[in-house]
Ligand SMILES: Nc1ncnc2c1ncn2[C@@H]1O[C@H](COP(=O)(O)OP(=O)(O)O)[C@@H](O)[C@H]1O
């Protein structure tokens with residue numbers, strides 16, 4: 225049995241792998257954008273009310289307990305195959321850390337600062353945009369980072385519903401276990417995801433540097 | 443500085459009940475605060491001071507009663523618009539940590555739509571006003587400031603849009619005692635320049651005496667026990683609650699009511715570091731030949747050495763010079779305590795008591811030499827003050843007021859204008 229070495233495998237399949245990696249990154253990135261906007265919006269609308277904020281965090285936490293494979297399976301009859309179930313599942317999973325950190329971050333803004341903001345005549349919206357969100361931004365960004373890491377792995381499952389990304393590589397390998405390139409395929413997919421996750425994380429460090437004001441950077 | 447002045451504040455049957463509390467937190471407060479005066483609300487913790495204050499800018503909505511500012515009923519107007527015309531400074535400074543000093547100060551002017559250039563000038567002007575160098579501080583973040591500096595910036599922010607009214611809720615409660623005294627002095631100086639209407643909350647009676655043109659001593663539910671000038675409250679407290687709050691040592695506290703500027707400041711012979719040694723020696727020999735008054739107190743055969751900016755630096759005696767070998771900057775003893783014109787007589791007394799020779803140097807706005815005070819001067823003025831108070835209290839002889847009366851009817855002393863206002 226002549227198996228290709230891993231490097232030879234990468235060399236021979238690099239075009240396909242790069243395409244998969246690109247699509248993987250792209251779907252995670254786009255879902256993160258949506259999850260961030262939705263998550264921050266949910267946080268902003270619920271943090272001031274005790275029960276609404278708790279409900280938002282609990283319900284998003286519940287989503288996480290659903291195995292991702294099952295979630296995608298459940299979405300196929302509703303959303304069909306391919307990109308739609310992938311995007312829906314990823315966005316739902318991505319919400320939790322963002323909603324939770326947003327609610328916690330907004331709630332932990334020093335009450336005396338809220339008092340000061342009101343006291344100098346900020347409207348509710350101004351206070352939110354100029355004071356509360358900037359102060360809650362570091363925990364929100366942490367939530368976004370955590371979400372992204374999580375979605376990197378979950379996105380691989382999307383291949384089960386013919387979704388895009390490096391999961392295809394892994395699934396193909398698993399489906400043909402014992403064949404010549406099975407191990408290489410799984411390995412290439414997995415390593416690709418890890419590399420992407422590291423690249424994203426590095427990007428978040430840069431984003432943090434650029435967006436967290438000097439006065440509250442640790 | 444701007445020409446605008448304070449606005450009067452009238453509270454009419456102001457009441458606040460929190461849902462779930464049996465007692466109202468503020469019960470039927472009626473109070474008239476004149477334009478340009480500093481009124482201090484003082485009372486034990488939890489008596490409703492903050493609640494009363496926060497109803498003035500409607501951070502807390504009253505459950506009943508009216509508020510009028512400058513004659514206008516503001517009980518129903520848009521609270522956001524109202525608050526932009528009312529400065530607000532709080533204990534924790536309330537500076538936003540993610541904004542620089544300049545950004546913090548610029549907030550209200552920005553919200554009210556001032557042009558950029560004017561805001562920039564205003565920020566520098568405000569920093570100057572509170573004694574911080576704009577070049578050094580405007581780009582700092584709050585965490586790069588000391589507690590006292592943060593409070594200064596907090597006050598600068600509160601005053602930036604030139605509000606006629608300034609509300610301060612224990613603004614100096616969280617800083618160390620030394621800084622607190624400085625900040626109090628600064629506030630007095632500011633107020634002399636600005637003439638805003640200030641409502642100041644504190645639980646520290648000494649602070650109330652020092653800062654207030656009038657003081658409202660509050661008991662539980664913000665009920666007014668006495669609302670009068672510090673002098674009257676010290677010399678004729680309305681009831682046992684007020685006397686309890688005034689505490690022991692009313693005569694000593696009287697020292698807080700007068701400032702160095704109110705007492706006679708003597709001169710003393712001075713030389714500057716740039717004067718040739720020859721001149722210095724001559725001066726010491728021929729003391730009294732200098733125009734002006736001869737020095738008083740322990741400084742008779744001493745010279746005060748000033749540095750190049752005219753600040754007092756060292757006391758020189760004859761013997762010191764022989765040892766100095768030409769270098770004046772090393773000779774003599776360094777000047778210990780200095781007090782500003784705004785310092786209270788208590789601060790001055792403190793400085794005099796701790797000075798080895800029993801005198802304190804008085805300095806002007808930038809720390810430059812202005813004169814000296816000594817023990818005799820201080821004792822004379824305090825005796826005079828206490829005597830005057832006593833006569834006044836006898837004249838205005840109204841036996842201790844019922845609290846209910848004090849709340850509604852202005853007392854005699856109220857008619858005669860802010861008393862803490864400096865006469866100098
Ligand atoms: N948000 C609130 N809900 C219920 N009670 C309050 C609230 N805020 C203050 N109180 C009550 O009102 C009273 C006065 O409080 P406060 O004005 O803060 O007192 P002070 O500033 O004089 O220390 C206190 O007894 C306090 O328990």
Ligand SMILES: [Mg+2]
Nearest residue numbers: 491492493611
């Ligand atoms: Mg309070």
